[in-house]
Amino acid sequence: MSHILVVDDDASHRTLICDALEELGYRTVQASNGREALDLLEGDMPAAVLLDLRMPVMSGWGLLDALKKMPRARNLPIIIISGYGFEWEAELVGAAGYISKPVDLDKVRMTVQQIVGPPEMSLMH
Numbered sequence: 001m002s003h004i005l006v007v008d009d010d011a012s013h014r015t016l017i018c019d020a021l022e023e024l025g026y027r028t029v030q031a032s033n034g035r036e037a038l039d040l041l042e043g044d045m046p047a048a049v050l051l052d053l054r055m056p057v058m059s060g061w062g063l064l065d066a067l068k069k070m071p072r073a074r075n076l077p078i079i080i081i082s083g084y085g086f087e088w089e090a091e092l093v094g095a096a097g098y099i100s101k102p103v104d105l106d107k108v109r110m111t112v113q114q115i116v117g118p119p120e121m122s123l124m125h
Contacts, residue, residue, distance in 0.1 A: 003027040004112060007037045007063065008052040008081065013103065017050060020105040021112060025119035034058030038066055041073065047116045048077040064093055077115045
C-alpha cells in the first residue's frame with residue numbers, strides 16, 4: 001500500500017484533494033473515472049480510495065460493484081466524496097467514510113488520517 005487513489009471527473013477537485021493530502025506527506029495518484037481507476041488498481045493497491053459517485057465512462061457506483069468482485073480489494077478502504085449521496089448510503093455499500101461536496105479539506109485530511117493512519121515513509125512522495 002503505497003498511495004491514496006483520488007477518483008473524480010473534476011480535475012480541479014482531484015488537484016485540490018491531492019494537494020491537501022500531499023501537504024501532509026501522503027503520495028497520491030489520480031483517476032478521472034471508474035474505468036481509469038480500475039486500470040490503476042491492476043498495479044499496486046492503494047492505502048485507500050477517495051471516490052466521487054457521479055462520473056462519465058464508469059461511475060463511482062460502477063467502480064464499487066467492480067471492486068466487490070476483486071478479492072485483492074476486499075479490505076480496501078473507500079471514502080466516498082459526493083454532493084449527491086448521503087452518509088448512510090456510504091455505510092450501506094460498506095464505505096469506510098463519506099465526505100460531502102463542496103469538499104471541506106480539513107475533513108478530507110482528518111478522514112484519511114483516521115482511516116489510513118499517519119503518512120508512513122512508504123506513503124510519502
